[in-house]
Amino acid sequence: SHRYRIAVIPGDGIGREVVPEGLRCLRAVAEIHGFELETVEFGFACAGYWVRHGEMLPPDWREVLGGFDAIFFGAVGWPEAVPDHVSLWGSLLKFRREFDQYVNLRPVRLLRGVRGPLRDHEPGDIDFLVVRENTEGEYSSIGGQIFEGTDRETVVQETVMTRTGVDRVLRYAFELAGSRPRKHLTWATKSNGISITMPYWDERAAAMAERYPDVVADKDHIDILAAKFVLRPQQYDVVVASNLFGDILSDLGPACAGTIGIAPSANINPDRTWPSLFEPVHGSAPDIAGRGIANPVGQIWSGAMMLDHLGEPAAAARIVAAIENVLDERPEVLTPDLGGSGTTAGLGTAIAAEI
Amino acid sequence: SHRYRIAVIPGDGIGREVVPEGLRCLRAVAEIHGFELETVEFGFACAGYWVRHGEMLPPDWREVLGGFDAIFFGAVGWPEAVPDHVSLWGSLLKFRREFDQYVNLRPVRLLRGVRGPLRDHEPGDIDFLVVRENTEGEYSSIGGQIFEGTDRETVVQETVMTRTGVDRVLRYAFELAGSRPRKHLTWATKSNGISITMPYWDERAAAMAERYPDVVADKDHIDILAAKFVLRPQQYDVVVASNLFGDILSDLGPACAGTIGIAPSANINPDRTWPSLFEPVHGSAPDIAGRGIANPVGQIWSGAMMLDHLGEPAAAARIVAAIENVLDERPEVLTPDLGGSGTTAGLGTAIAAEI
Ligand SMILES: CC(C)[C@H](C(=O)O)[C@@H](O)C(=O)O
Numbered sequence: 098s099h100r101y102r103i104a105v106i107p108g109d110g111i112g113r114e115v116v117p118e119g120l121r122c123l124r125a126v127a128e129i130h131g132f133e134l135e136t137v138e139f140g141f142a143c144a145g146y147w148v149r150h151g152e153m154l155p156p157d158w159r160e161v162l163g164g165f166d167a168i169f170f171g172a173v174g175w176p177e178a179v180p181d182h183v184s185l186w187g188s189l190l191k192f193r194r195e196f197d198q199y200v201n202l203r204p205v206r207l208l209r210g211v212r213g214p215l216r217d218h219e220p221g222d223i224d225f226l227v228v229r230e231n232t233e234g235e236y237s238s239i240g241g242q243i244f245e246g247t248d249r250e251t252v253v254q255e256t257v258m259t260r261t262g263v264d265r266v267l268r269y270a271f272e273l274a275g276s277r278p279r280k281h282l283t284w285a286t287k288s289n290g291i292s293i294t295m296p297y298w299d300e301r302a303a304a305m306a307e308r309y310p311d312v313v314a315d316k317d318h319i320d321i322l323a324a325k326f327v328l329r330p331q332q333y334d335v336v337v338a339s340n341l342f343g344d345i346l347s348d349l350g351p352a353c354a355g356t357i358g359i360a361p362s363a364n365i366n367p368d369r370t371w372p373s374l375f376e377p378v379h380g381s382a383p384d385i386a387g388r389g390i391a392n393p394v395g396q397i398w399s400g401a402m403m404l405d406h407l408g409e410p411a412a413a414a415r416i417v418a419a420i421e422n423v424l425d426e427r428p429e430v431l432t433p434d435l436g437g438s439g440t441t442a443g444l445g446t447a448i449a450a451e452i
Numbered sequence: 453s454h455r456y457r458i459a460v461i462p463g464d465g466i467g468r469e470v471v472p473e474g475l476r477c478l479r480a481v482a483e484i485h486g487f488e489l490e491t492v493e494f495g496f497a498c499a500g501y502w503v504r505h506g507e508m509l510p511p512d513w514r515e516v517l518g519g520f521d522a523i524f525f526g527a528v529g530w531p532e533a534v535p536d537h538v539s540l541w542g543s544l545l546k547f548r549r550e551f552d553q554y555v556n557l558r559p560v561r562l563l564r565g566v567r568g569p570l571r572d573h574e575p576g577d578i579d580f581l582v583v584r585e586n587t588e589g590e591y592s593s594i595g596g597q598i599f600e601g602t603d604r605e606t607v608v609q610e611t612v613m614t615r616t617g618v619d620r621v622l623r624y625a626f627e628l629a630g631s632r633p634r635k636h637l638t639w640a641t642k643s644n645g646i647s648i649t650m651p652y653w654d655e656r657a658a659a660m661a662e663r664y665p666d667v668v669a670d671k672d673h674i675d676i677l678a679a680k681f682v683l684r685p686q687q688y689d690v691v692v693a694s695n696l697f698g699d700i701l702s703d704l705g706p707a708c709a710g711t712i713g714i715a716p717s718a719n720i721n722p723d724r725t726w727p728s729l730f731e732p733v734h735g736s737a738p739d740i741a742g743r744g745i746a747n748p749v750g751q752i753w754s755g756a757m758m759l760d761h762l763g764e765p766a767a768a769a770r771i772v773a774a775i776e777n778v779l780d781e782r783p784e785v786l787t788p789d790l791g792g793s794g795t796t797a798g799l800g801t802a803i804a805a806e807i
C-alpha cells in the first residue's frame with residue numbers, strides 16, 4: 098500500500114487547534130482507502146521555535162522539509178510578540194517562494210448547510226476557483242526607506258513580475274479552466290490605474306488566451322471584480338490573479354460563500370521539485386485562539402486537497418462529501434462562525450465519524 | 453447671492469448620460485437655496501478631445517481648469533479606442549495628482565428603497581465612509597521593463613509613500629472620525645505580506661492615533677477587511693486606505709450596499725489650492741452606454757458632495773434626502789441595476805422634481 102510522508106506544522110494560535118482535527122480526518126480516510134500517512138510534526142512557530150531561537154526556521158530547513166511528500170500547515174503569526182511580516186516572511190512566504198509553490202489554489206463553494214451572507218443564492222450556485230500567483234508580484238522584498246525620521250521620509254517597494262512567473266500561473270489556470278465544464282476564465286487586473294505591471298499582466302493573459310481557444314476568457318478590474326463577487330458570484334468559474342489580488346479575492350470569495358473558516362488552500366509546486374503545502378485560508382486568529390471554537394473545516398478540506406495532489410482523489414472526495422453532509426445535517430456541532438455553538442473538536446470528530 | 457463657477461466634464465460612455473441629470477438636480481436645488489451655478493462644459497474625453505488631438509487634455513489645462521470653484525466630472529474611458537491607462541493617466545489621475553486632490557472620500561450607505569445583496573441588513577445599518585489616499589502609493593508611474601520579448605522579461609513598478617502624503621490623508625480621516633458620533637476609524641493594511649510600504653503605513657497610522665485619543669482606531673488587513681465588508685459591514689465608520697486598497701474598498705462597499713450605480717465620490721484638495729473634483733464611483737461603462745439606462749444617482753449624489761464642499765450643506769442634504777425618497781417611494785422610476793425598468797432621465801427627473 099502507498100505510504101506518504103507528511104511534514105506537519107501546526108504553527109500558532111488556532112493553527113494548533115485545527116491541525117489535530119485535520120489529521121484525525123486524514124487518518125480516518127487513510128484507513129478506508131488503504132494508504133498510510135507517516136507524519137512528522139515540527140514546532141516552527143512564533144510560540145515555538147522562534148521563542149527559543151529568534152528565528153522562525155533552522156538554517157537547514159530546506160533539507161529538513163524538502164524530502165517530504167507534502168507539508169500540512171496550520172497558521173503562523175503571533176503579532177503581540179513577533180511582527181507579522183517577520184514571522185510570515187520567515188516561514189510561510191519563504192516556503193511558497195523557495196519551494197516554488199507558484200500556484201495558490203483556493204476553491205470557493207457555497208456548501209449545503211451553510212447560510213451565506215448573500216441572499217438569493219443556493220448551494221451549488223457559487224462554485225469557483227481562485228488561482229493566485231504565489232511567488233512574486235506585489236509580495237516582493239525589494240525596496241526601502243530614505244530620509245528617515247524627517248518630513249521628506251519616503252518609502253518605496255517594488256512589484257516585480259517576470260514572464261516566467263506570470264506565464265506559468267496563467268498556463269495552470271487556463272489548463273484548469275479547460276478541464277471544467279464551463280471552461281470560463283476571468284483574470285483580475287487593474288491596468289487602468291497600475292500602469293506598468295498590470296498592462297503587462299493583461300498582455301500575457303491575452304497571449305495565453307489565444308493558445309486556449311476553447312476557454313472563454315475575460316478580465317475584470319480588481320475593484321469591480323470584488324464588487325461582482327458580492328453581486329454576481331455565480332458568473333465565475335476560474336479566476337486567476339496576481340499575488341495580492343489573489344490574496345484579497347480568496348478571502349472575499351469565501352466570505353461570500355459563508356465564512357473564511359471553511360476555506361482551504363493548496364500551495365502547489367506543479368513541477369514537484371519540492372513539496373507542496375496545504376493550509377486553511379484563515380490565519381492564526383489570536384482573537385479566538387485558545388477557546389476551542391475555531392472552525393476546523395478549512396484545515397480538514399486542505400487535507401483533502403493534499404490527498405488530491407498526492408494522487409488519492411477518491412479519498413479527497415470522501416472528505417469533502419463528509420464535510421458537506423455534516424454541515425448540512427448536524428447543526429448541533431457547528432462552530433460559532435457557522436451560527437452554531439459547537440467546538441473545534443466536536444466538529445472535527447463529527448466529520449471523521451461521517452468519513 | 454453666491455455664485456459658483458463649475459467646470460463640467462461629462463467624459464465618455466455613460467458619463468455623458470448621467471452628468472445632465474446631475475446638473476438638472478443641481479439647478480433645481482440652486483433655485484431653492486438661492487445661489488447661482490455658472491457651468492462651463494469641456495469635451496475632455498476619448499470620444500472628444502482625444503479623437504481630434506491624440507491627447508486627453510490641452511497643454512494649458514491647469515490654467516483652463518484651475519480657476520474654477522469645482523469640477524463636476526462624469527467618467528472617462530473608451531477602451532476600444534484608447535487603452536484605459538492612457539486615458540485615465542491623461543486626465544482623471546492627472547487631476548487627482550496635479551490638483552493635489554489628496555483625499556478621495558466615498559460614502560457607503562444602505563439607503564431606504566434599495567434592496568442590497570446582503571441579507572440581515574436594514575437601511576441605516578450600513579453607513580460608513582471610505583477615505584482613500586488619492587495621489588501616491590500603488591498608483592505611481594515609476595517602473596519599466598527589461599529583457600523585453602525574451603524569457604527573462606521582467607517588469608517592475610514601484611509603490612511610493614511619503615510621510616507628507618501618508619500623514620495628511622490619515623489626519624483628514626482621524627479628524628473626520630472624530631467629528632462623527634461613533635468616532636471609530638479602521639485603517640486598511642497588508643503589513644503581513646507587503647513588507648516595506650505597509651508596515652510604514654501602520655507606523656504612521658499608529659503615531660497619528662496617539663494624537664486622537666478620542667478616536668477608537670484599529671486596523672484590518674485588506675483581505676480580511678474585504679471579507680468583513682460582506683460579513684459585518686455595520687461595524688465600520690471611517691475606513692482609511694492607500695490608493696489601491698481604497699479603490700477596491702470603495703467599489704466593494706457600495707456593492708454591499710446595493711449597487712455601484714449610486715455611489716458618489718469627492719476628490720478633495722482640502723487646502724483649496726486647486727479645485728476639487730466630484731464624480732460617481734462607477735466608470736464610463738461602455739457595455740451599457742448609449743442605452744439610457746445608466747443609474748444617475750452616483751452623479752447626482754456627487755453633486756451634493758460638491759455643494760457640501762462649496763459651503764452649501766443644506767442644499768447638499770436636500771439632494772440626498774430627495775434621492776432617498778425617490779428610491780424608497782417611486783419603484784417605477786428605478787433603473788435596471790436597482791431592479792427596476794426605468795431610464796436615466798426618468799430617475800433624474802423624478803429626483804429633481806422631489807427636490
Ligand atoms: C478608472 C480608474 C483609474 C479609477 C481608479 O482606479 O482610481 C476608478 O476605478 C476609481 O475608483 O475612481
Ligand SMILES: CC(C)[C@H](C(=O)O)[C@@H](O)C(=O)O
Pocket residue numbers: 185344378380644645675
Ligand atoms: C498571512 C499572510 C501573509 C497571507 C498572505 O497574504 O498571503 C495570508 O493572508 C494568506 O492569504 O495566505
